Amino acid sequence: MPMAGGAAFLANPALDRRRAYGAAEQAILSLAKAAQAHHAIAAWDGYRPTPMMSLANLALETGVAEVLYKHEAHRFALKSFKALGGAYAVERLVAARGSAAGLTVTCATDGNHGRAVAWGARRLGVEAVIYVHETVSEGRAAAIAGFGAEVRRVPGNYDDAVRTSAQAAAVNGWTIVSDTSWPGYDLIPRDVMQGYAVLALEAEGQGARPTHVFIQGGVGGLAAGVLSWYWESQGADRPVLVVVEPDKADCLLASAAAGRWTSVGGDLDTIMAGLACGEPSELAWTLLSPGADAFMAIPDALAAGTMRLLAGQGIAAGESGVAGLAGFRAVAADPAMRTLLGIDAASRVLCIGTEGATDPAIYREIVGRDAAEVEREAP
Numbered sequence: 001m002p003m004a005g006g007a008a009f010l011a012n013p014a015l016d017r018r019r020a021y022g023a024a025e026q027a028i029l030s031l032a033k034a035a036q037a038h039h040a041i042a043a044w045d046g047y048r049p050t051p052m053m054s055l056a057n058l059a060l061e062t063g064v065a066e067v068l069y070k071h072e073a074h075r076f077a078l079k080s081f082k083a084l085g086g087a088y089a090v091e092r093l094v095a096a097r098g099s100a101a102g103l104t105v106t107c108a109t110d111g112n113h114g115r116a117v118a119w120g121a122r123r124l125g126v127e128a129v130i131y132v133h134e135t136v137s138e139g140r141a142a143a144i145a146g147f148g149a150e151v152r153r154v155p156g157n158y159d160d161a162v163r164t165s166a167q168a169a170a171v172n173g174w175t176i177v178s179d180t181s182w183p184g185y186d187l188i189p190r191d192v193m194q195g196y197a198v199l200a201l202e203a204e205g206q207g208a209r210p211t212h213v214f215i216q217g218g219v220g221g222l223a224a225g226v227l228s229w230y231w232e233s234q235g236a237d238r239p240v241l242v243v244v245e246p247d248k249a250d251c252l253l254a255s256a257a258a259g260r261w262t263s264v265g266g267d268l269d270t271i272m273a274g275l276a277c278g279e280p281s282e283l284a285w286t287l288l289s290p291g292a293d294a295f296m297a298i299p300d301a302l303a304a305g306t307m308r309l310l311a312g313q314g315i316a317a318g319e320s321g322v323a324g325l326a327g328f329r330a331v332a333a334d335p336a337m338r339t340l341l342g343i344d345a346a347s348r349v350l351c352i353g354t355e356g357a358t359d360p361a362i363y364r365e366i367v368g369r370d371a372a373e374v375e376r377e378a379p
């Protein structure tokens with residue numbers, strides 16, 4: 001369904017809100033394993049829950065009770081939420097092997113996952129080889145190398161880099177620590193997604209009781225991790241969850257429309273680099289297909305506008321980090337969508353601001369100021 005501002009919306013035709021979170025789902029992700037991930041991550045140096053901000057101006061403007069923004073820009077040293085997944089998976093891998101000796105991990109990345117795997121590998125003395133595709137910015141590649149990983153640039157898009165890293169792993173005896181899963185490769189991505197569920201667990205501890213969650217989707221692992229936590233803990237009373245993707249890389253929306261796992265091709269060219277994925281994670285799709293309420297695709301302009309809006313409030317948020325909030329703003333401005341999703345003056349909306357200025361040069365280009373300047377001017 002097209003919307004004002006160039007966004008598109010699809011109520012999930014496969015949604016089954018009364019379906020219980022059963023054994024099959026728990027075998028993928030569970031509350032018990034989320035608690036275990038939280039326990040492990042909370043023991044890392046520098047851990048603290050990221051801030052939960054209440055955006056009062058935006059709540060007023062959009063006519064809801066509360067807009068909550070969980071700000072991941074200062075999660076460890078990575079400027080994004082991603083350590084919760086990639087670095088946690090590396091830690092689980094080392095624990096399962098009993099040692100880091102001789103271990104090399106590899107993955108493909110749009111920027112943030114590779115940074116998290118490199119950081120997690122360095123903490124534990126593991127070698128890392130990270131594959132970036134053609135359009136990953138130099139700034140993002142350099143940040144990964146800055147954590148001691150070998151960075152290899154390959155032709156094509158994110159999904160091509162996933163295949164290249166898997167081939168290299170097979171040839172060299174490396175272990176793939178991917179944030180996406182495919183047939184025959186789905187154990188480590190469970191740990192990655194399980195780590196992401198810590199976001200929901202932290203949010204609960206911070207007093208967030210959302211009626212709606214607007215969350216960005218790349219391969220879908222983040223959305224599935226957060227959904228799983230609310231679904232298992234609250235069943236049919238869980239918040240309405242809307243997955244928001246770039247319109248240039250809307251593989252989850254396309255899958256929902258087709259009624260089955262579907263990829264979208266092309267160069268996936270969007271400023272929302274962390275979401276530039278054309279193939280859903282199989283495991284994530286298994287949960288999102290029956291459990292997500294709706295899917296949206298937004299143009300770059302909505303993300304850029306939301307970055308500038310947040311900058312005006314002293315919050316430096318990156319291109320992919322604001323997608324959920326941008327999707328909510330588009331829905332809030334559309335009376336038919338509000339009715340469809342039950343958004344009203346009593347609604348409490350949660351968005352996860354999954355990254356800060358992960359590429360400082362691109363951030364400055366879009367916002368007109370540096371992240372540090374924006375944060376200094378916080379009201």
Ligand SMILES: Cc1ncc(COP(=O)(O)O)c(C=O)c1O
Nearest residue numbers: 112218219220221222274354355
């Ligand atoms: C900043 C940011 N937000 C959201 C996501 C989406 O996560 P997923 O690919 O698991 O859907 C990513 C993925 O890299 C990301 O970098």
